[in-house]
Amino acid sequence: KNQVEQSPQSLIILEGKNCTLQCNYTVSPFSNLRWYKQDTGRGPVSLTIMTFSENTKSNGRYTATLDADTKQSSLHITASQLSDSASYICVVSARNSGYALNFGKGTSLLVTP
Amino acid sequence: DTGVSQNPRHKITKRGQNVTFRCDPISEHNRLYWYRQTLGQGPEFLTYFQNEAQLEKSRLLSDRFSAERPKGSFSTLEIQRTEQGDSAMYLCASSSVGPPTLHFGNGTRLTVT
Numbered sequence: 001k002n003q004v005e006q007s008p009q010s011l012i013i014l015e016g017k018n019c020t021l022q023c024n025y026t027v028s029p030f031s032n033l034r035w036y037k038q039d040t041g042r043g044p045v046s047l048t049i050m051t052f053s054e055n056t057k058s059n060g061r062y063t064a065t066l067d068a069d070t071k072q073s074s075l076h077i078t079a080s081q082l083s084d085s086a087s088y089i090c091v092v093s094a095r096n097s098g099y100a101l102n103f104g105k106g107t108s109l110l111v112t113p
Numbered sequence: 114d115t116g117v118s119q120n121p122r123h124k125i126t127k128r129g130q131n132v133t134f135r136c137d138p139i140s141e142h143n144r145l146y147w148y149r150q151t152l153g154q155g156p157e158f159l160t161y162f163q164n165e166a167q168l169e170k171s172r173l174l175s176d177r178f179s180a181e182r183p184k185g186s187f188s189t190l191e192i193q194r195t196e197q198g199d200s201a202m203y204l205c206a207s208s209s210v211g212p213p214t215l216h217f218g219n220g221t222r223l224t225v226t
Contacts, residue, residue: 004155034214041219041220041222042219042220043117043204043206043217043218043219043220044156044204044215044217045217046214046215046216049214089155089156091155093213099144099146099161099168099169099213100158101158101213101215103155103156103157104155105153105154105155106153106154106155108153
């Protein structure tokens with residue numbers, strides 16, 4: 001069964017600090033992995049997309065890594081800001097699955113002053 | 114704003130009433146998706162359209178749920194005889210062809226009292 005597990009479930013950090021969110025998946029055969037940011041009461045917004053051959057991809061202060069061998073991904077946030085407070089959702093696609101996406105439950109991040 | 118638009122943003126209804134939500138996708142996107150999201154969970158797939166054709170429906174979509182996309186542009190999601198368990202955020206997303214990067218709307222939050 002295709003599954004996506006994210007950890008931690010929630011995280012509180014001080015403004016300016018760094019943090020790393022984890023995503024483990026069992027989706028096979030792997031096609032790509034996306035990280036989405038979802039602000040409270042809003043729809044998810046794509047941060048990064050990574051394919052099998054990509055190990056690292058950055059988007060501003062967000063850096064995603066992918067280890068396709070261990071089926072793990074991480075999202076590192078550098079110099080956190082209050083506006084980073086949101087839920088971060090890992091989404092994994094299987095090859096030839098068309099529209100079907102496998103969503104994690106998300107990590108809820110709170111950045112405090 | 115050329116993003117995905119959903120209306121209404123909020124809907125409060127009494128159990129047993131029918132409700133209808135509307136989604137206007139990004140104009141050049143031919144794929145449209147409906148998801149349901151409850152607190153602390155990732156989005157759950159409900160149904161998928163390619164142009165006007167409804168190609169897939171989740172088992173989550175009971176007979177009380179129906180979705181249409183009559184002209185391959187906007188879509189509606191109707192819930193008949195609402196139940197308290199239907200309370201959730203209903204998200205619409207659209208994408209173009211190829212490995213889909215979903216562009217989400219900000220959702221319709223349904224509360225059934």
